[in-house]
Amino acid sequence: MIQTTIYRTESGHIKSFTLSGHALFANRGDDIVCAGVSAVSFGAINSVIALTGVEPEIEQGDGGFLRCVFPTNLSKDIQEKVQLLLEGMVVSLQTIERDYGKYVKITFKK
Template sequence: MIAVKVYRDEQSILGFSVAGHSDFSARGSDIVCAAVSALSQTAVLALAEVAGIDPLYTKEDGLLECRIPQDIVPQKLQTCQVIFKTMLLGIANIAEQYPDFVGICNEEVL
């Protein structure tokens, strides 16, 4: 199962992690894994290219972790929120269609 964890404080999304494999089908032809990967990797690219920040991220086989810098200015933070929410909208839709293969949870960050 792909586990999506969303890091939040009281007001904002601060980052996310996507871990695991869906095992929906064979590696290389797994549409669930490909869809979640495309959404999450595009979000990291958009944070850099659209929001104009330098996201802190790690990408390994079966893992993508991403966080925004703590010293981000309010205007860029707002753009990051749009990017994160758009990514989560897509992943939530996939999780709704494939609940045995994708799960989403929130983690409060202090």
């Protein structure tokens, strides 16, 4: 199962997220759940970088591990853009979780 944790600030902004594990929906190369979660998460990171110029701290590891931390000292305008892109990622991940909840679990923490 892919465990996804979204960390929010007290004000509700997404400050970081982690992914770990494998969906095990299908064999490697055919796993649409893993591919979907990867495409959504990496697409969001790439969009933040390309559209806002913000470079998050990214850590990748074995076992499908991805950790992404966003700076908190951004201007209001840039912060709003980053948050909109990240909230879009959350909506897409929740859609995958809704349809494939046996393989993806999202947790929110403050």
